Amino acid sequence: MNRNQATVEEAARFLREHNRFLVLSHISPDGDATGSALGVVLMLEQLGKEYVVVNEGETPLKFNFLPRFDRLRDLRKQPLAETFEAVIAVDCADESRMGDVRSLFASGAALLNIDHHPTNDDFGSVNLVRPEAAATAEILFDVAEQAGIAFNEELALCIYTGLLTDTGGFRYSNTTPRVMEIAARLLSYGVKPGEVAERCLEEITFAHVKVLRRALQTLELSHGSLVASIAVSVGDFSEANAQREDAGGLVNYCRNIEGVEVGVSFVEAEPGVVKVSMRARDRVDVSAIAKQLGGGGHAKASGCTVKGTIAEAKQKVWDVLEPALGVKHDE
Known part of the structure; x- marks a missing residue:
């Protein structure tokens, strides 16, 4: 047995x-x-x-x-x-x-x-x-x-x-x-x-569409265009009259871009608390990235919670992701 x-x-x-x-x-x-x-x-x-x-x-x-x-x-x-x-x-x-x-x-x-x-x-x-x-x-x-x-x-x-x-x-x-x-x-x-x-x-809510519209304005390619990221703030939720669940799936818009290896979404669940979701193709095990930041998950789909502003959360993720990719954020 x-x-x-x-x-x-x-x-x-x-x-x-x-x-x-x-x-x-x-x-x-x-x-x-x-x-x-x-x-x-x-x-x-x-x-x-x-x-x-x-x-x-x-x-x-x-x-x-x-x-x-x-x-x-x-x-x-x-x-x-x-x-x-x-x-x-x-x-x-x-x-x-x-x-x-x-x-x-x-x-x-x-x-x-x-x-x-x-x-x-x-x-x-x-x-x-x-x-x-x-x-x-x-x-x-x-x-x-x-x-x-x-x-x-x-x-x-x-x-x-x-x-x-x-x-x-x-x-x-x-x-x-x-x-x-x-x-x-x-x-x-x-x-x-x-x-x-x-x-x-x-099926998606109209609130999700309104959050997506705001999130796409923050879409950024970095790390030699191997990483795509998106961010949603507490203010975005308020302006869209949306709930946190209306931000579900945003990370996939990043990961699905041609040539991108890692997609990342930064969702400010409340002031000072940022939920990070990561999706990967082949080059990076994002569960290892998430684990270093107190989270976990799978090799191609993981997440973590980071204390601080969205900008601070981004820097913490980039500090761990850069050596994994072998490419700096601004390259």
């Missing part, structure tokens, strides 16, 4: 052995984080377990088609006084990505960490971490099978959403034969791929 399979069994046992759970994903959740968290919730329901599912901050409304979305609790608006003996964290690249939730953990709480980021620091008491997996949802599929969970349209929709979004609509290099095999099985339960793609990948 290989180590991965033994860990899947251990994760399934974790679900069976506890009765009440705190379920959480990472701050600023994407489709994989949200789909995986709600997938865990559906599994727990089948097992007759109790749960509270939370996040620090709001979950993007574009995922409100997922079952049990209305159960997601924003801890910033709905704080909890309860503590939990059993915690399940999904899609958190490291402990900091859980947000400020430690106060909800009972002393000696057992924590199941299910994730696929290579920068994961094994912060759980049970760590089911598979960097080769395309999405956390792919790992969750195996856990569901191991736990004897009956697949239905609701569970299939959650897992499919995670696979779809973390593979960029099955376009990224992490789209393996196994991903497609799992996706095909999930479709057999009634998932409508066109509708999911429309909600997750195609």
Whole structure:
């Protein structure tokens, strides 16, 4: 029996052995984080377990088609006084990505960490971490099978959403034969791929368009035109009457420019706090860049949070990126 399979069994046992759970994903959740968290919730329901599912901050409304979305609790608006003996964290690249939730953990709480980021620091008491997996949802599929969970349209929709979004609509290099095999099985339960793609990948808010219009005015090519960057300030959000989630995906406009190796977006979430997203082609492992700045992720898609102004955040990123590319910012 290989180590991965033994860990899947251990994760399934974790679900069976506890009765009440705190379920959480990472701050600023994407489709994989949200789909995986709600997938865990559906599994727990089948097992007759109790749960509270939370996040620090709001979950993007574009995922409100997922079952049990209305159960997601924003801890910033709905704080909890309860503590939990059993915690399940999904899609958190490291402990900091859980947000400020430690106060909800009972002393000696057992924590199941299910994730696929290579920068994961094994912060759980049970760590089911598979960097080769395309999405956390792919790992969750195996856990569901191991736990004897009956697949239905609701569970299939959650897992499919995670696979779809973390593979960029099955376009990224992490789209393996196994991903497609799992996706095909999930479709057999009634998932409508066109509708999911429309909600997750195609549909945008008008506020996003207004933020994009402002962001494109900041577009800059640097490092010998190998890097393209874009920035959004708190003022931009205010003028566009937009929320932070309306800045999602801006980094892709940078990375997709012909000849660019690394795309970077700098989003000022609040004064003095800048969210940095990085996307790469082949020459740079941006997870290594992000890790040096306290973040993490994947070789071609990573991020971090930097304290300071946008200008200060840029300088910190350039200081790390320059030696990785072998090209200075102004060359």
